Amino acid sequence: MEREVSFKVKFKPKLSWVDKVYLGNMLVELLGTVSKATSAFDFEVESSE
Numbered sequence: 741m742e743r744e745v746s747f748k749v750k751f752k753p754k755l756s757w758v759d760k761v762y763l764g765n766m767l768v769e770l771l772g773t774v775s776k777a778t779s780a781f782d783f784e785v786e787s788s789e
Contacts, residue, residue: 748788760787 751763764785771783 760789 749767751758753759753763764787768785771785775781775783
């Protein structure tokens with residue numbers, strides 16, 4: 741059975757150099773690491789702006 745679960749994440753940068761690209765890359769790297777380590781899920785990230 742294949743299903744999808746969605747979450748909405750809001751980042752609140754505290755430093756001026758933290759931008760949308762940095763946060764997106766960080767999120768993909770984090771989820772990719774957990775996904776590969778557990779083989780429990782696949783994922784896709786898309787910008788909402």
